[in-house]
Structures are given as C-alpha cells and as structure tokens.
C-alpha cells in the first residue's frame with residue numbers, strides 16, 4: 252500500500268475541518284475525494300502532504316509512518332501534488348518553474364538533469380505554450396497544466412490532484428482525463444483526485460470517498476456513491492441521478 256491515512260482530524264480553533272477521515276491508496280490506483288464546498292477536501296490533502304500537521308490520526312507512506320512530516324520531506328519521499336490555486340514563481344519561465352519540481356522532488360536532480368526532466372514533464376503533459384514564457388503570462392488553465400508538469404517532474408509515487416479540471420471546456424476535460432490516466436499507466440503512481448466535476452470522478456476513479464463537514468458519509472465505486480441517498484442529499488442534488 253502506498254498511503255494509509257487513518258482517522259485524520261484537523262482542527263482550526265473551534266472548527267473541525269477534517270473529522271476522522273480514513274483513506275488508503277495503492278500503487279496505480281486513482282481514488283476520488285468529493286464533497287460540497289468547504290467539506291474539508293483540501294484540508295485533508297494538506298494534513299497528509301505536510302502543509303498542516305494533523306490534530307489527530309496517523310499517516311503511513313510507503314510503509315513508514317510520516318504523520319506530521321513537513322511538505323518538503325513528503326515531496327522528497329515521493330508525494331507530489333497540484334494546487335487548487337496554482338502559485339508558480341511568476342517571473343520564472345514555465346521551464347524554470349518545472350525545474351524547481353525536478354530539483355526538490357524525489358528525483359533531487361542537479362541543474363542539467365533537472366532541465367531535461369522538466370522538458371520531458373512539459374512534453375508529457377503537452378504543455379500548450381512556449382516553455383520559455385514567464386509564468387505570469389499564463390492563464391488559469393495553462394497554469395494548472397504547468398502545475399501538473401511541476402508535480403510530475405518531482406518523480407512522484409503518489410500524486411494529489413486538487414481540482415485540476417476546473418475551468419476546462421468539455422473537450423478539454425476529455426483530454427485531461429486521458430492525460431491523468433496516461434500518467435498513472437506510464438509511471439504507476441497512485442492518486443487522490445479532488446474534483447467537483449462528476450464526469451471526471453466517474454471516468455477515472457476506481458473508488459470514491461465522500462465527505463461532508465469534514466466527516467466521511469459514503470465510500471464505494473463512483474456508481475455506488477452517486478446512488479447513495481446521503482450523497483444525493485448532501486452534494487449531488489436530485490437532478491443528477493435520473
């Protein structure tokens with residue numbers, strides 16, 4: 252098993268943003284994490300990936316306990332992620348931004364191999380722009396693609412993708428889903444995919460966990476959770492399931 256996160260809790264003052272969430276991911280497996288706005292999806296990822304220390308619960312990554320390990324350590328071990336709102340270095344070029352991933356990720360490459368890995372990652376994600384353009388010139392969708400290339404250049408065994416598909420047109424969605432599957436198949440990585448677009452969840456996730464107010468309310472295949480009355484009431488609404 253790649254990741255075993257058990258009963259993760261994250262409190263912010265009096266608010267329990269994540270309340271005993273357990274999630275496991277195997278190599279090559281894509282697990283969906285869904286729920287309404289503010290449900291705690293991003294906070295859960297942050298509590299496992301080292302942005303936050305969980306208030307309670309345990310994390311094992313690659314068979315070793317990593318509870319509370321900081322993001323830099325988790326990245327070196329092979330956990331890389333994209334961000335709901337990407338924040339690249341604006342003055343660096345797209346290539347240089349991705350090189351940062353190659354230098355500081357599990358590959359920890361020096362400058363020349365890092366450049367090669369960054370070029371390969373940008374090519375793999377079919378980055379649609381000039382790779383020598385500064386990141387500040389990229390639009391939101393292009394920035395998400397850049398963020399994916401950076402995460403890939405880290406050399407991950409496990410990836411967290413946080414709303415990577417938001418803002419895409421239906422045609423672009425299909426391209427993105429195919430790309431995510433290609434990353435999984437080529438590199439054998441496991442993934443947690445946070446997404447509001449159900450087409451993406453049903454299209455690529457073999458298992459889905461649904462949370463509401465930080466608390467798990469359903470788990471199963473995408474078909475199973477989409478038919479669960481609790482999920483329909485909390486998140487999907489009647490009209491989605493006909």
Ligand SMILES: Nc1ncnc2c1ncn2[C@@H]1O[C@H](COP(=O)(O)OP(=O)(O)OP(=O)(O)O)[C@@H](O)[C@H]1O
Pocket residue numbers: 263266268286287288289290291292293294295335
């Ligand atoms: N750093 C923080 N300090 C205090 N409260 C926070 C912090 N980060 C998140 N929260 C709160 O925790 C709850 C969960 O937020 P989170 O961003 O994890 O939700 P989400 O499921 O990712 O939502 P969305 O679908 O809108 O991205 C929200 O009530 C949010 O306001």
Ligand SMILES: [Mg+2]
Pocket residue numbers: 292293294335
């Ligand atoms: Mg979020």
